[in-house]
Amino acid sequence: MKPILLLIFIFTFYSYQGQSRNIVNPEKIENPIQKKYSGKIVFLTQNIALENLKDSDFLTSSVFQENGDLGIHAFFDNSLVNYLHQLEPSWTIDELLKKGNYQFSFYVDGKLIYKENLNTGAGTPDSKKIKTSLRIPLVSSKNEDSWGRYLWMRFYMAHNGIDALTAGNHILKIEIRPYLNTGTIKTGPVIAEGQINLTVPSQNIPEQQIALQPIHSNSGWKVSQEKINKETIRNLNKKIAENRFKNITGVVVIKEGKLLLEEYFNGSGRDSLQDTRSVGKSFSSALTGIAIKDGYLKSENQNLKEFYDLKPFKNYASQKDNVTIKSLLTMSSGFDGNDENYESPGNEENMYPTENWIKFILDLPMTENTIGKNWSYFTAGVVLTGDILDKKVPQGLEKYADKKLFQPLGITNYKWQFTPQQKPSLAGGLRMKTLDFAKFGQLYKNNGVWNGKTILSKDWIKKSFTNYFTDNPDFEGYGYLFWRKVYTVGNKSYEAFQSSGNGGNKIIIFIQIPVVIVITAQAYNKPYAHQQSEKIVQDYLLPSLKMSNENQ
Missing domain, CATH: 3.40.710.10 (DD-peptidase/beta-lactamase superfamily)
Incomplete structure (x- = not known):
């Protein structure tokens, strides 16, 4: 074989081998800045589109202001889905997206302060399939809505970043890896990293x-x-x-x-x-206990069918009849409601715009969960406990709470929030x-x-x-x-x-x-x-x- 043909064969073979490791075709890396900084994270204070970026835009040092602007641009040599594919080659694209994302590590002065496996919902599926660069605002004077700002808040406020960045000079370093939850967390190598010298001003407090x-x-x-x-x-x-x-x-x-x-x-x-x-939810617990002590409720083990005819409501199931007050108090009622899941039909945000919150709740479907066994945060269920109390105590819940709880405690100045039916909201x-x-x-x-x-x-x-x-x-x-x-x-x-x-x-x-x-x-x-x-x-x-x- 002639030397030039051999070189073409070798180049084609290895190119094919490299491509076979990918499950999707990422965007082509043609921008000279992106080529130059591949595998790097750069810091900047302005929102500048990739095609307009210049070396002079990148910061090596900055004075840190909590209400100022600070962001990063991360440049990769592949897309996230392809990095995840390298961790689990047999998984489909959908499986990779549901179980994986970027892992961020924050270091201050060489010490690891916080590591987060980014929630799989952060970022769009399309960008994870093809994009090879990320612009992430960390601090924004314009309150730019971004998962990056919430990531920074978790590092800075919730996980000791603010204590590490005391007044003075510090080196902030960020590393990005791909991670996949396969039952245990599996991470790949660092795919981008960078650092900046931050000066944190001192404050004079009276x-x-x-x-x-x-x-x-x-x-x-x-x-x-x-x-x-x-x-x-x-x-x-x-x-x-x-x-x-x-x-x-x-x-x-x-x-x-x-x-x-x-x-x-x-x-x-x-x-x-x-x-x-x-915090007001706990008052529902107290008022339920008082109503039981006073004999207006038999016990927390009473079922919904004792208070409501549930058959006219949507999604009727015999399981709904057997939901107990106790399961509402422990947030394990089996209703299809979870405030931590935006797609849950019983999410509280779906309840608030409706004209009748009790109808909203009683219309909800049930899950297959055993009543009392599976916990999920369910505000609407607490509203239901308030309605049961309002039905059973004399003169309604508002007057009962004042007479039986607030007056004995000497609490005279307080304000309820109310449901659309003008009942105290125990949400x-x-x-x-x-x-x-x-x-x-x-x-x-x-x-x-x-x-x-x-x-x-x-x-x-x-x-x-x-x-x-x-x-x-x-x-x-x-x-x-x-x-x-x-x-x-x-x-x-x-x-x-x-x-x-x-x-x-x-x-x-x-x-x-x-x-x-x-x-x-x-x-x-x-x-x-x-x-x-x-x-x-x-x-x-x-x-x-x-x-x-x-x-x-």
């Missing part, structure tokens, strides 16, 4: 924003004389003032039934009515003062007794603070509209059950220690909201307390 806030008179609580670690609280206040914990409006600590700490931020105060969103949105939310938490800590009067039975609280999903690996547990959460400080663990609402709102009732904590916040729909509130509790509030009575 002493008055750092100092502990005095507890003023007329709080409605006895004030604790116990000492708290002031330096730890000062550090917390400083981080809130620096906006390193964002949108926090109130922090209250009750110990042994007395007010130990009361702090307000961001224009909020003692008399502010806090919108704690789904959430109940507004009241931070100290009044603390009363609700302390009622549970007191085993249902307030000022010598039994409002809730001890047995109901025990049932409410039982984890009914011990085999669920996705979370730490769930009771009767209370989340189970274990906080760890050093080598000690503190079990709690807590009300939890969008924005990072919490009423936390600890089981083994005589402590109730309330955090109110307005970080609504932010991916870091709950993590930052729980970090405040675990890293600041619990360490600031003297725990001499841990077995109480």
Whole structure:
């Protein structure tokens, strides 16, 4: 064979071999910038189309501003689907897209701070099949809607990026790999990486924003004389003032039934009515327990067929008749509703625009799940518990709640949200003062007794603070509209059950220690909201307390 023919054969053979590794044909890499920076991540502060990019647009250093602009361009030598195909050559394109995406790793000063396997829904299927470059805004002054910004928020706010990027000079490095969930996480090699020198400016915070806030008179609580670690609280206040914990409006600590700490931020105060969103769901649990104690409900094991004729509603099935109040309280009713799945027919966002929320719920189809066994977050089911209560208690739920719960606790200033039928919505949105939310938490800590009067039975609280999903690996547990959460400080663990609402709102009732904590916040729909509130509790509030009575 002549040398030139041999070279053509070799080139064709290896070209074919390379192409055979692909399951789709990616876009051709013809842009000179993309060719030059293949396998690299470059940083920039402007949104510039690929065809207009120049070397001078790329940053090697920048002053970091949380409300500024910072983004990346990542250049690959293949498309994501082809990288995933290399991990599992026998899988179809659809299988690869359903189980895989990019993995991002964030390093600060050489230390891995956060690694995330990007949700498989991030990015469009078409772009994953053919695209060989990505523009990802991380910080945007224009609030550009992008999964990249939420990824950055999770790194920065929820997973200690903000603590790593302290005032001063730092090296931020990002690596991108393909990952595939095959039962275990399988990752490929780094397909793009890059770094930038970031200067984080220091902030001058006035002493008055750092100092502990005095507890003023007329709080409605006895004030604790116990000492708290002031330096730890000062550090917390400083981080809130620096906006390193964002949108926090109130922090209250009750110990042994007395007010130990009361702090307000961001224009909020003692008399502010806090919108704690789904914290209000736990009030449905309490009111159900009160109605059972009073004899208006027989028990939480009653079935829907005792309250509704379900046959005229859509998607009737005998299973629907047997849905229990308990299964609604534990979010395991078997209705086809899951707020964490946008495609779920019972997602709360589908309910709110309708004229009759109860009809919406009772029209829903059932899943094949056994009632009481499979947990999924289902706001509409809590609305249904409110309607059952409204039917059964005298004069309706609004007056009953005021007479049986709020008045005995001395709660006089509060606002419900209402359904289209003007019934109190137990989906959430109940507004009241931070100290009044603390009363609700302390009622549970007191085993249902307030000022010598039994409002809730001890047995109901025990049932409410039982984890009914011990085999669920996705979370730490769930009771009767209370989340189970274990906080760890050093080598000690503190079990709690807590009300939890969008924005990072919490009423936390600890089981083994005589402590109730309330955090109110307005970080609504932010991916870091709950993590930052729980970090405040675990890293600041619990360490600031003297725990001499841990077995109480």
